[in-house]
Amino acid sequence: MDAVARELEDRVRDLLRVVRMVKQRHHALPPGLIGTLGLIARAGAEPTGCHAKQLAASAGLDPSTVSRAVAALVANGLVERRADPDDGRASILVVTERGHAELAAARDWYDRLLGRALADWSPEEVEALTSSLGRLTIDVEGALGSTLEAAR
Numbered sequence: 617m618d619a620v621a622r623e624l625e626d627r628v629r630d631l632l633r634v635v636r637m638v639k640q641r642h643h644a645l646p647p648g649l650i651g652t653l654g655l656i657a658r659a660g661a662e663p664t665g666c667h668a669k670q671l672a673a674s675a676g677l678d679p680s681t682v683s684r685a686v687a688a689l690v691a692n693g694l695v696e697r698r699a700d701p702d703d704g705r706a707s708i709l710v711v712t713e714r715g716h717a718e719l720a721a722a723r724d725w726y727d728r729l730l731g732r733a734l735a736d737w738s739p740e741e742v743e744a745l746t747s748s749l750g751r752l753t754i755d756v757e758g759a760l761g762s763t764l765e766a767a768r
Contacts, residue, residue: 638729645692650722652685653694657711657719665698665708694718 639646645653655675659666672682686709689695694715700706711719734742 645694645718645722649685649688649692649694650719652682653689653711653715653719654722656686656689656695656709657716665700665710667700667706667708671709689715 639648652671652675655671656666659671659674668682668686669679671677671686672679675682686695690697694712695709696712697707698710700708737745
């Protein structure tokens with residue numbers, strides 16, 4: 617591995633450390649629940665909702681992990697399960713009013729944090745970082761897929 621790639625690896629590791637710090641300082645709800653709540657809100661906009669299986673697939677998570685997170689969200693009144701109108705045996709997940717309020721509060725918290733962190737950045741720098749992080753995410757996912765396929 618060359619020096620530039622090693623430096624990138626170190627910066628990614630530093631970023632992951634900072635992400636863990638952010639998670640530890642976040643407001644009342646655990647960040648994992650906020651993340652899952654956000655996924656449900658995006659995947660199943662009212663009134664249709666989304667299935668837990670769909671949520672697990674779109675998030676790339678194990679169904680048991682999603683099941684535990686959903687149970688905690690339901691217990692906290694942030695998500696409710698409703699009967700699927702197309703399949704009475706299944707249920708759909710819908711974000712409650714309280715869930716939307718908590719999600720908005722979390723987004724405000726992150727917005728303020730990023731606002732402070734990026735206060736001295738130009739819009740072009742923020743745009744370049746956003747684009748590069750998006751590309752890195754897609755390319756790492758692709759490399760993992762290629763590696764997983766090759767390992768089979």
